Amino acid sequence: MKNRVLIVLSVVAMLLMSLPLTGQASSCDPVRHVVKAGENLTQIARAYGVTVAAIVSANHLWNPNLIYVGQVLLIPVPCTTPPSGGCTAIHIVKRGEYLKAIALRYRTTVSVLVQLNNISNPNLIYPGQRLKVPVACPRPTPTPTPSPVAKPWKGQYWDNRLLSGSPKFTRDETLVNFNWGTKGPGGGIGGTNFSARWTRTRYFDAGRYRFNVEVDDGVRVWLDGILIIDEWHDTPPKYYFTDKDVSSGNHTLKIDYYQNQGTAQIRFWIDRLDAPTAWKGEFFNNANLSGSPVATQFYPTVDFDWGNKSPAPGVTADYFSARFSGEFQFAGGKYQFLATADDGIRIYLDDTLILDQWHVTAVRTYTVDVDIAAGKHQVRVEYFENNGVAVCKLRWTQK
Numbered sequence: 001m002k003n004r005v006l007i008v009l010s011v012v013a014m015l016l017m018s019l020p021l022t023g024q025a026s027s028c029d030p031v032r033h034v035v036k037a038g039e040n041l042t043q044i045a046r047a048y049g050v051t052v053a054a055i056v057s058a059n060h061l062w063n064p065n066l067i068y069v070g071q072v073l074l075i076p077v078p079c080t081t082p083p084s085g086g087c088t089a090i091h092i093v094k095r096g097e098y099l100k101a102i103a104l105r106y107r108t109t110v111s112v113l114v115q116l117n118n119i120s121n122p123n124l125i126y127p128g129q130r131l132k133v134p135v136a137c138p139r140p141t142p143t144p145t146p147s148p149v150a151k152p153w154k155g156q157y158w159d160n161r162l163l164s165g166s167p168k169f170t171r172d173e174t175l176v177n178f179n180w181g182t183k184g185p186g187g188g189i190g191g192t193n194f195s196a197r198w199t200r201t202r203y204f205d206a207g208r209y210r211f212n213v214e215v216d217d218g219v220r221v222w223l224d225g226i227l228i229i230d231e232w233h234d235t236p237p238k239y240y241f242t243d244k245d246v247s248s249g250n251h252t253l254k255i256d257y258y259q260n261q262g263t264a265q266i267r268f269w270i271d272r273l274d275a276p277t278a279w280k281g282e283f284f285n286n287a288n289l290s291g292s293p294v295a296t297q298f299y300p301t302v303d304f305d306w307g308n309k310s311p312a313p314g315v316t317a318d319y320f321s322a323r324f325s326g327e328f329q330f331a332g333g334k335y336q337f338l339a340t341a342d343d344g345i346r347i348y349l350d351d352t353l354i355l356d357q358w359h360v361t362a363v364r365t366y367t368v369d370v371d372i373a374a375g376k377h378q379v380r381v382e383y384f385e386n387n388g389v390a391v392c393k394l395r396w397t398q399k
């Protein structure tokens with residue numbers, strides 16, 4: 001009993017003695033290490049990344065070789081503060097792990113782990129204990145600011161039919177593709193007696209292009225300042241086009257439009273007619289594409305009205321079939337495929353059947369809407385002619 005009291009007293013004395021040391025060693029609290037069986041100062045110093053001399057000095061040890069099991073040593077670990085505002089993760093202590101090893105693993109120090117976890121005795125960590133460990137903060141994922149989609153058309157809108165005076169408002173547009181019905185284009189302009197102008201510069205590869213416009217009422221289109229479509233009159237919805245050879249480089253487009261009464265709409269688009277990746281046409285003298293083709297030809301478009309005639313040398317005028325295939329660049333988005341056939345037609349997009357009208361019929365037009373990822377895609381048309389007249393057409397437009 002007397003012995004126990006003495007031990008308690010000596011421990012209390014030691015703790016009291018250590019108090020001023022805490023302040024002297026550094027501004028950080030030194031780590032308290034309880035000596036275990038078999039440990040020596042060299043091992044302990046190495047485990048905490050400090051020198052033996054530092055431990056000797058901090059604990060006023062007369063003889064560094066004379067430490068005993070259960071002795072509490074103050075370890076003057078470098079005063080490393082956890083990075084302020086730093087990030088932490090949880091490390092679950094495994095059997096046999098000690099604090100120094102964990103510190104090394106997370107590229108930190110024992111003292112940081114001690115501070116982060118309010119550890120009073122670094123020797124007393126136990127398997128399954130959850131320790132906060134400093135980790136590099138994940139780089140804030142930049143909030144994907146939606147990249148402003150370029151709206152290439154500069155639009156100007158007037159509340160009269162003659163584009164006269166200052167525009168009532170201006171607005172950039174992605175496409176010239178509007179079906180206003182009996183409503184106006186917005187901006188306080190009503191559904192009758194208005195006009196608009198859209199201008200843009202666009203890059204063209206050298207080639208032959210079709211400039212298409214569906215309009216109600218009047219429209220004029222200029223390419224590089226040259227009037228190429230001139231339909232400046234009232235009309236119910238009507239389709240016009242003109243084909244032009246265009247040189248490689250940037251070209252300017254200007255579209256003037258007016259609406260008088262009733263409904264209002266305009267859609268303008270451009271098709272490449274002589275795409276380098278044109279159509280390969282293969283013809284068969286049977287109605288089901290069997291055997292080897294009897295003729296192979298290349299075409300800029302699938303736009304055939306053969307009437308009662310043979311479609312190609314060596315091919316019969318009736319009971320033939322054809323396959324047209326090509327690879328085409330798509331900007332991505334929703335597209336409408338328009339197919340016209342007499343008689344049967346099937347369309348594949350990347351080997352997926354998207355339209356199947358494989359039957360005898362008088363000339364008919366079919367449409368199908370497809371979402372297409374940006375990039376190149378294979379398009380294949382299969383067609384058969386029974387007898388009588390023969391028609392096979394395909395085009396697509398971006399919606």
Ligand SMILES: [Ca+2]
Binds near residue numbers: 216235262263
């Ligand atoms: Ca109209």
Ligand SMILES: [Ca+2]
Binds near residue numbers: 342
């Ligand atoms: Ca027919």
